[in-house]
Amino acid sequence: MLDKSPALNVPNDLAAFWMPFTAxxxxxxxxxxxxxxxxxxxxxxxxxxxxxxxxxxxxxxxGHGRDQIASAIARQAETLDFAPPFQFGIPQAFELASRIAELAPKGLDHVFFCNSGSEAADTALKIALAYHQINGHGDRIRLIGRERGYHGVGFGGTSVGGIVSNRKMFGTLLTGVDHLQSTYNRDKQAFSKGEPEWGAELADELERLVNLHGANTIAAVIVEPMAGSTGVLPTPKGYLKRLREITQKHGILLIFDEVITGFGRLGYAFAAERYGVLPDMITFAKGVTNGAAPMGGVLVRDTIHDAFMTGPANAVELFHGYTYSAHPLACAAGLATLDIYRDExxxxxxxxxxxxxxxxxxxxxxxxxxxxxxxxxxxxxxxxxxxxxxxxxxxxxxxxxxxxxxxxxxxxxxxxxxxxxxxxxxxxxxxxxxxxxxxxxxxxx
Structure with a gap:
């Protein structure tokens, strides 16, 4: 067992690396x-x-340095280091998708893999837009995020995100985006353990946005069950259920960004289970491989997935994906990680x-x-x-x-x-x- 820092040659010149989100x-x-x-x-x-x-x-x-995960990655690298994810597949990707779907709330049975939480958010937003398009509702192009929300650093995720410093350098980003107000109010919620008692009514802000823009223009709402990157803001009791009721009423898709809350952080495989809410999509990343390899993904409801499975059987159903989607090493890390979560x-x-x-x-x-x-x-x-x-x-x-x-x-x-x-x-x-x-x-x- 490693119990001290290994020998490492520290570079004399640190200038070349422009570090992300760092002073x-x-x-x-x-x-x-x-x-x-x-x-x-x-x-x-x-x-x-x-x-x-x-x-x-x-x-x-x-935790760090899990031998089970490291060994799985090493074995996979020796056997199959890379396989193209477009038009080809590996057994581990299908196995991992099935196991993640088993952990998710019933109905979220399909997984689209990517490489990060940022890619997962952009993927979910694109799926939402495409879903409405193929259903004949191409006017539903508006995306709704939330103030103080974080959904990665892609153009889509930054646009629906609501952290000012993440947005202000980059101009208008995507057009047709609006935001719900933040759920945090210190005067009413200070020193809360768990979900604050006050604030469920803030979900009704969505009704105002529907009245402002028209429900037939709104494709999806994306929120974090617990806004993490902005400073840990748990959603108020009843807020997410109310948001689900409003989105269903108006035919708007609801996306839970569980990049942080997924895989046990809130005591459940996914926070959707903790709150008893079935969203239309769940984004995940981070904990799926215990941080040992980059991976993200989107869990998608059957109704959305099946809407794409039409037309000629040899035609591409969704023109989206990444070179490293379901990368063999990431799949190996994911499977080993899920074993640890289960066994321990x-x-x-x-x-x-x-x-x-x-x-x-x-x-x-x-x-x-x-x-x-x-x-x-x-x-x-x-x-x-x-x-x-x-x-x-x-x-x-x-x-x-x-x-x-x-x-x-x-x-x-x-x-x-x-x-x-x-x-x-x-x-x-x-x-x-x-x-x-x-x-x-x-x-x-």
Whole structure:
């Protein structure tokens, strides 16, 4: 078992790599370089052991360095490294699709594979538009997202996304897009455990948009069951059921973006099950391979899939896909990952741990500058008040302090600290993470 950082030659020049979603100049002045990982920890290039409070980037639900997954990838690479996904197939892709469909709510029985959450969002949006087109409703071209929502960085996902900083540099993006209001209201929801009691009525905003644009112009609504990247915003009780009622009433497709919430994060295979709502599509990524290989996909209802299966049998039904859709190595990683989730009962484990995790995180509410805490599943958002340097500075200082001074990794969204540890986390490790985060919060007070 790896218990320390492996030897690694650190490059002298860090200039060539333009890092994504990173303050590049600040990073290169004090790099946060990683050399290895095992179970609940990363190992740095200078030999330190850092506890992972973020499951990598919401994706390593079964922890790091799982031998079962690594061996599956290696065997697959030796046997079949690549197969073209257009007009050819591999058995592992069909097996993985079947197993994912078995985990999903009944009726979501078909899987279209891609390589990331961003591609999954764009794929679902394109399927929605195409579905209405082939059903003779080509005027349904409008897409509805939600303020503070995140659906990746493709043109479609960025357009329906509602995080201002992700949109403002890129102009108009897609036209014909509108947004529901955010479900978060600190005055009415502060320090909520699980789904807030207030806010179900915010779903009725969709009726206003229907009246504004006309139902016959709207193709789909896409929302996250828990808005993660914006800072962990659980949806209010009853909100998603109300949204489902309105979309069904007006013939609008409902897409759940479960790139973060899928594969156990909220105690179920998919959050749709937790909330008792059957959407028309579910996007997934991250946890499907435990982060060991890039993969994403869309679960699609039978009624949508079957609408495409018309015309000549030798004709392409959907002109969409990617060179690396259902890549052999990703399929091998996915199958091994699902085995671990099943054998170790990690979804059930997360469900049972949720109350204790919530109590532990809420113990931080009296730390300096903490203005709100939200928890749902094995996920928490801790809002810190901005400092005198403006929004985001205190959060960034906490990220740096956590890594360099307190050996804890977490995510940040502005001044929000997000805790989303691997689902293998134990109660003692939850306590360790909370203790380290408390020290970080005091350090940046």
């Amino acid at each position: 590049n100049r600040a990073f290169k002045s004090a790099p946060r370089l990683l050399a290895g990982a095992k179970d609940m920890h990363y190992f740095t290039t200078d030999g330190r052991k850092v506890i992972d409070g973020a499951a990598g980037m919401w994706c390593c639900n079964a 009962k990690l979804f059930e484990r997360a469900k049972n741990l949720e109350p204790k995790f919530a109590d532990a995180v809420m113990s931080l509410r009296n730390e300096p500058n903490v203005v709100d805490i939200r928890t749902v599943g094995i996920t928490a958002g801790i809002d810190l008040a901005p400092n005198e340097n403006g929004p985001g500075d205190r959060g960034f200082a906490a990220l740096r302090s956590g890594f360099h001074d307190h050996d804890v990794m977490m995510r940040i969204a502005g001044d929000t600290l997000a805790l989303t540890p691997p689902l293998i986390v134990g109660e003692d490790q939850v306590g360790e993470i909370i203790d380290k985060v408390a020290r970080v919060i005091r350090a940046v007070a």
